[in-house]
Each structure stands twice: as C-alpha cells, then as structure tokens.
Amino acid sequence: MKGELIQLYKIGRELGLAKKEINKIFSYNNFKDKxxxxxxLIIIIAFIGFLIILTSFSVAPNSPNLPSNHTYQSGTLYSTVRIKDFNARK
Known part of the structure; x- marks a missing residue:
C-alpha cells in the first residue's frame, strides 16, 4: 500500500502537481469512502430495525398493543354452538 502511494506521488510530481494538490486528491478519495x-451503515441499521419490527408482529400476533388484534376476520359470522348442544344430541 505504501509503495502504491509513493508511486502515485511520483506520478503527480511528473505531471507537475504540487504536494498540496496531490494531498487534496488523496483526501477526497478518503472522504468518498467514508x-x-x-x-x-444507515441502510444496515434501517434493515435491522425493519426485521425487529417484523419479528415483533410474528412473535405476538394477538398482543393488545398491536393494531391488528382481531380473533375473527372482518365479515365472518360468529359461531353460537356450545358444548351443551353436543350433549343434547344423544
């Protein structure tokens, strides 16, 4: 790595660049990488946060704090069959 930097300095000198100009180019490359x-890092943190939220919905599907807390789907009729009805069939 140091050998490459020295070689780039030599090339910059041959092109007639001053030391300040060469350093400015190197600092710009480091800034781009940062x-x-x-x-x-921001994308990874956002993705991990999304996975945590998704996991919380799948772990506790009927938690009262979550927005979708429905035992039956909307529009379905509730069953009124009781255990006593099965005993009376004999």
Missing part, C-alpha cells in the same frame, strides 16, 4: 461507509 460517505459510502456511512450510507451503508
């Missing part, structure tokens, strides 16, 4: 790393 931005990419921060961007990827």
């Amino acid at each position: 931005n990419l790393g921060v961007f990827m």
Whole structure:
C-alpha cells in the first residue's frame, strides 16, 4: 500500500502537481469512502430495525398493543354452538 502511494506521488510530481494538490486528491478519495461507509451503515441499521419490527408482529400476533388484534376476520359470522348442544344430541 505504501509503495502504491509513493508511486502515485511520483506520478503527480511528473505531471507537475504540487504536494498540496496531490494531498487534496488523496483526501477526497478518503472522504468518498467514508460517505459510502456511512450510507451503508444507515441502510444496515434501517434493515435491522425493519426485521425487529417484523419479528415483533410474528412473535405476538394477538398482543393488545398491536393494531391488528382481531380473533375473527372482518365479515365472518360468529359461531353460537356450545358444548351443551353436543350433549343434547344423544
């Protein structure tokens, strides 16, 4: 890695660039990589948060704190059959 940097400095000198200009180019490349790393970190954290929320819905489907707390689907009729009705059939 150091050998490559030294070689890039030599190429910059041959092109007539000053040391400040060469350092500015290197610092811009490092800045780009840091931005990419921060961007990827934000995406990973958002994805992990989404997975946690999705897991909480699947672990506790009938929790009273969650918005969909319906035992029966909407529009269905409730059954009025009781255990006593089966005993009376004899």
